[in-house]
Amino acid sequence: MQTPASFDYERATSVEGAIASLARLGPEARVIAGGHSLLPMMKLRLAQPEHLIDINDLEAELSYIRDEGGEIAIGALTRHVDLLKSELLAQHFPVFRDAEEVIADPVVRNRGTIGGSLCQADPAEDLSAVCTAVKAKAVIRGTDGQRVVPMDEFHVAPYMTAVNDGELLTEIRLPLFPGAGSAHEKVERRAGDWAIAAASAAVWVDRSTIHDVGIGLSAVGLTTVHLKRAEELLRGKPPSEELFQQAGQVASEDCSPMADGRGPVDYKRHLAGVLTKRALSRATARALKQEA
Numbered sequence: 001m002q003t004p005a006s007f008d009y010e011r012a013t014s015v016e017g018a019i020a021s022l023a024r025l026g027p028e029a030r031v032i033a034g035g036h037s038l039l040p041m042m043k044l045r046l047a048q049p050e051h052l053i054d055i056n057d058l059e060a061e062l063s064y065i066r067d068e069g070g071e072i073a074i075g076a077l078t079r080h081v082d083l084l085k086s087e088l089l090a091q092h093f094p095v096f097r098d099a100e101e102v103i104a105d106p107v108v109r110n111r112g113t114i115g116g117s118l119c120q121a122d123p124a125e126d127l128s129a130v131c132t133a134v135k136a137k138a139v140i141r142g143t144d145g146q147r148v149v150p151m152d153e154f155h156v157a158p159y160m161t162a163v164n165d166g167e168l169l170t171e172i173r174l175p176l177f178p179g180a181g182s183a184h185e186k187v188e189r190r191a192g193d194w195a196i197a198a199a200s201a202a203v204w205v206d207r208s209t210i211h212d213v214g215i216g217l218s219a220v221g222l223t224t225v226h227l228k229r230a231e232e233l234l235r236g237k238p239p240s241e242e243l244f245q246q247a248g249q250v251a252s253e254d255c256s257p258m259a260d261g262r263g264p265v266d267y268k269r270h271l272a273g274v275l276t277k278r279a280l281s282r283a284t285a286r287a288l289k290q291e292a
């Protein structure tokens, strides 16, 4: 049987209190949200925090999806199931529903949170690719106040983020611009499994031209892969299947998968290309109101 090392446990009663505890306890303290990533790591002794700060009583402060005019704000403790069911998100960023439909199973989705997913920073995690594609920003709070970090600066290394000791991820902000469409495409070995590869794309179309675009890939690099070169290729051009094929080719070249039980490198590169093309096609069809 796997058992974690012993640890102290505290239920936070406010965001301020959680941050104060994290600051006081230092690097040996960890936040626990849904626990679906942290607890398995503790049982395997891959993580051995001395103190756990449980934020599950902070739903009033940290669980919400709301339109703040100009952007959608998502609280860090918002569960996968709430992202899946949100009509507001489905209206503006259907990529979230696409991804949530294929993340794990209802047991995980009922407890796991967007904050835990992004802070775990597993390179195969789906929501990091989604947030990269839609150009999300992360709000990080500490005792000295808060800072807002773009996704490119959020994931600093595998399983490492810009959230420092003594800090809490509190919110994810999604900027709203007209002409948006988005989609997530994933290939997994069986329903509910982690991705062999996945691609998220968001496009913003203005007068039949791709005004802006974001593309993120899961499971084909040491961290979430942000396809900047493919974005450059697409920006300012009229959307077409041929153009998306070229972007897919760039995706295959610019990712860096590793061979493992999910497949060899060439297969994963091939998938990255195909899924990027599919995600771009679907995102554009949604932007042009040709697909729901």
Ligand SMILES: Cc1cc2nc3c(=O)[nH]c(=O)nc-3n(C[C@H](O)[C@H](O)[C@H](O)COP(=O)(O)OP(=O)(O)OC[C@H]3O[C@@H](n4cnc5c(N)ncnc54)[C@H](O)[C@@H]3O)c2cc1C
Residues within 6 Å of the ligand: 030, 031, 032, 033, 034, 035, 036, 037, 038, 039, 076, 077, 102, 103, 104, 105, 108, 111, 112, 113, 114, 115, 116, 117, 119, 120, 124, 125, 126, 127, 163, 167, 168, 169, 170, 192, 193, 194, 195
């Ligand atoms: C069987 C199974 C299958 C899964 N399949 C998939 C999948 O297909 N795709 C996918 O994307 N994910 C998958 N997951 C992961 C799932 O999405 C988890 O919910 C997620 O990784 C972690 O969320 P959590 O709230 O449980 O985080 P926790 O386990 O509570 O925390 C994870 C890490 O984030 C930190 N943390 C949590 N919240 C905060 C915060 N607000 N501020 C700072 N640090 C914080 C914790 O200290 C910890 O280090 C799967 C998980 C399981 C168990």
